[in-house]
Amino acid sequence: MATDRSDAPVSRVQRRKAQTRQALLDAARTLLADGNASTASIAEITSAADVGFGSFYNHFDDKPALFAAAVEQVLEQWGDLMDTFGDESGDPAQTFVTSFRMSARVAFMHRQEAEIIARSGFGLLDSATGLGPRALRDLTAAVDAGRLTIPNIELATAVTGGNLLALIHLWLKDETSVAEADIDYCAEQLLIGFGADAETAKRLAYLDLS
Incomplete structure (x- = not known):
C-alpha cells in the first residue's frame, strides 16, 4: 500500500526553520547578556548564529523584534x-x-x-x-x-x-x-x-x- 510522503519534506522544512529561528534567538540572548545588543549588526547576529544573512528576515522584521x-x-x-x-x-x-x-x-x-x-x-x-x-x-x-x-x-x-x-x-x-x-x-x-x-x-x- 502506497504511503503519502507529502508531509515529510514540509516537516523537515519546518524543523529547519525552527532551528534557524532558535539559533538567532540564542545569539540574541548572548548579546543581551553581554550588553552588546545595541551595537550588534544583523551581520554580526547571523554570524554568531551561524546562519545566512538573508535568513534573518525570514523570522524577524528588525533587530528590536529579535531582541x-x-x-x-x-x-x-x-x-x-x-x-x-x-x-x-x-x-x-x-x-x-x-x-x-x-x-x-x-x-x-x-x-x-x-x-x-x-x-x-x-x-x-x-x-x-x-x-x-x-x-x-x-x-x-x-x-x-x-x-x-x-x-x-x-x-x-x-x-x-x-x-x-x-x-x-x-x-x-x-x-x-x-x-x-x-x-x-x-x-x-x-x-x-x-x-x-x-x-x-x-x-x-x-x-x-x-
Whole structure:
C-alpha cells in the first residue's frame, strides 16, 4: 500500500526553520547578556548564529523584534520553570513566597538568564508572560483568600519585582555578596509588608524547599 510522503519534506522544512529561528534567538540572548545588543549588526547576529544573512528576515522584521522575542522567551521559560516548583499546600501566600524564593535561586544558577532579566529591569513586569503575571496572579489569589492584605496589587507586584532585581543585581556584581539566607529574608519582609503577621511570614519564608 502506497504511503503519502507529502508531509515529510514540509516537516523537515519546518524543523529547519525552527532551528534557524532558535539559533538567532540564542545569539540574541548572548548579546543581551553581554550588553552588546545595541551595537550588534544583523551581520554580526547571523554570524554568531551561524546562519545566512538573508535568513534573518525570514523570522524577524528588525533587530528590536529579535531582541524583544529573546527577552520574552527567557521570561516565559523562567515562568514555566517556576510553575514546576508550585507547592501543593493550597495556601496562595505560600505559593507566592515559594515562587519568589525559587526565582532568585534559579537566577543564581543561570547567569545568562539573570543578566537578561537584570538588563530588562522593570520591563519584566510589562510582559504578558513570565514572571510579572505570575506574581500578580499569586498575590491576587492570596488577597482573595484573606491570606494577605494589599491595597494595590499592581504596586505589590512591582515591589516584588524590585526585590528580585535587587538580589540579581548584587549577585551579578559579586556572587559572594548575597546568599540564600538573604533571599529568604527578602521573602519574609515582603510577606510582612503585604499584611502577613511576623510569625506567619517567618514560617513561610524559611520553609524547606527540597
